[in-house]
Amino acid sequence: MRQRSETIVVSTRRGLTEITGAVRAAVRAAGVQQGLATVFIRHTSASLVIQENADPAVCRDLEAFLSRLVRDGDPLFTHVEEGDDDMSAHVKAALLKTAEQIPIVDGELALGTWQGIYVWEHRAGSQRRQVVLHVLGETPGGGRG
Amino acid sequence: MRQRSETIVVSTRRGLTEITGAVRAAVRAAGVQQGLATVFIRHTSASLVIQENADPAVCRDLEAFLSRLVRDGDPLFTHVEEGDDDMSAHVKAALLKTAEQIPIVDGELALGTWQGIYVWEHRAGSQRRQVVLHVLGETPGGGRG
Amino acid sequence: MRQRSETIVVSTRRGLTEITGAVRAAVRAAGVQQGLATVFIRHTSASLVIQENADPAVCRDLEAFLSRLVRDGDPLFTHVEEGDDDMSAHVKAALLKTAEQIPIVDGELALGTWQGIYVWEHRAGSQRRQVVLHVLGETPGGGRG
Numbered sequence: 001m002r003q004r005s006e007t008i009v010v011s012t013r014r015g016l017t018e019i020t021g022a023v024r025a026a027v028r029a030a031g032v033q034q035g036l037a038t039v040f041i042r043h044t045s046a047s048l049v050i051q052e053n054a055d056p057a058v059c060r061d062l063e064a065f066l067s068r069l070v071r072d073g074d075p076l077f078t079h080v081e082e083g084d085d086d087m088s089a090h091v092k093a094a095l096l097k098t099a100e101q102i103p104i105v106d107g108e109l110a111l112g113t114w115q116g117i118y119v120w121e122h123r124a125g126s127q128r129r130q131v132v133l134h135v136l137g138e139t140p141g142g143g144r145g
Numbered sequence: 146m147r148q149r150s151e152t153i154v155v156s157t158r159r160g161l162t163e164i165t166g167a168v169r170a171a172v173r174a175a176g177v178q179q180g181l182a183t184v185f186i187r188h189t190s191a192s193l194v195i196q197e198n199a200d201p202a203v204c205r206d207l208e209a210f211l212s213r214l215v216r217d218g219d220p221l222f223t224h225v226e227e228g229d230d231d232m233s234a235h236v237k238a239a240l241l242k243t244a245e246q247i248p249i250v251d252g253e254l255a256l257g258t259w260q261g262i263y264v265w266e267h268r269a270g271s272q273r274r275q276v277v278l279h280v281l282g283e284t285p286g287g288g289r290g
Numbered sequence: 291m292r293q294r295s296e297t298i299v300v301s302t303r304r305g306l307t308e309i310t311g312a313v314r315a316a317v318r319a320a321g322v323q324q325g326l327a328t329v330f331i332r333h334t335s336a337s338l339v340i341q342e343n344a345d346p347a348v349c350r351d352l353e354a355f356l357s358r359l360v361r362d363g364d365p366l367f368t369h370v371e372e373g374d375d376d377m378s379a380h381v382k383a384a385l386l387k388t389a390e391q392i393p394i395v396d397g398e399l400a401l402g403t404w405q406g407i408y409v410w411e412h413r414a415g416s417q418r419r420q421v422v423l424h425v426l427g428e429t430p431g432g433g434r435g
Contacts, residue, residue: 042402257332
């Protein structure tokens with residue numbers, strides 16, 4: 001059984017930024033044929049999501065819906081010191097995913113045809129986000145590597 | 146350490162379709178005593194959820210709530226070419242889960258008494274959905290299998 | 291490759307109860323240096339979430355937002371036998387997480403500076419919740435343990 005983990009830094013702005021290529025590269029670097037990839041974001045105001053990567057309008061509509069559901073500056077919020085987009089970002093992150101798992105089959109992520117892996121930024125400004133890519137599994141020879 | 150993965154096809158219609166039996170069968174087929182089961186859906190308009198499998202009214206109420214929260218044909222949506230239920234389905238999938246993990250203890254999924262594993266279909270029509278079942282762990286003898 | 295799993299019982303009331311310390315302790319008890327920790331809650335009316343553990347107002351605002359989004363006693367609900375807070379609790383649990391995964395790097399959970407792991411109780415009264423902590427990975431010597 002082989003393992004490999006690395007932390008990548010992703011430059012983001014509000015909305016979705018695709019990282020599928022980086023996750024694919026991590027699987028190849030690990031040389032794992034059968035296993036499990038885990039993606040983990042080390043933040044509480046940004047998320048991960050697996051969504052359609054064909055029509056960019058899908059990503060825009062996702063962001064528009066979420067920002068209407070969870071409004072910046074909602075008067076309900078008491079944690080307001082860091083600006084109108086801070087507590088809304090925490091709520092969005094709580095509703096979405098901090099970790100995603102994708103099985104690895106025949107050396108490739110078992111994603112469907114239209115699935116891409118995204119960081120979803122919830123703060124209004126540009127950010128740099130740390131994402132841990134962890135790969136676990138068997139190499140072609142079955143050795144521990 | 147042993148691994149096993151398979152892709153099953155699940156016939157769905159809008160709402161929840163239970164797949165607990167198929168996940169249990171995959172764990173038994175792998176012969177794993179201690180480990181981790183990962184369920185992954187290869188789509189962006191259907192989800193996974195672990196919810197109560199006792200009273201069917203729970204599943205109906207879940208679907209009713211979600212379809213009121215995320216309305217088909219919401220005028221906010223710009224990705225509209227595939228019908229009124231398409232972008233709403235993407236939003237629902239983004240809010241719910243693409244992958245679920247369940248530890249395996251003593252050869253069984255560590256589900257609580259009332260927990261079942263479901264595919265949650267978000268499109269209005271019947272669909273056939275691919276779900277990857279991945280099992281990783283130790284066999285009774287501790288061998289690699 | 292080493293594995294360890296245990297089930298802890300967490301006393302909760304509505305809102306967030308931090309369990310980061312218990313997950314850290316499980317990782318140390320397993321002696322794993324590189325690997326994957328899985329946290330799984332065996333209930334359908336309580337959830338897991340990874341969120342900010344610095345300002346307690348964040349947790350209060352998360353609870354306030356979620357309980358406004360999903361109201362106790364919503365007239366939409368037909369599963370009402372167990373009280374006004376029962377079906378709302380199922381909806382909240384479906385929207386949030388039943389499992390969380392955190393990579394283990396250099397013997398520690400790869401959490402960001404502000405991330406804590408929480409049980410999020412959705413029922414109105416006090417509860418005792420079972421949470422499975424599963425740790426998988428390599429020990430310092432690389433042995434199977």
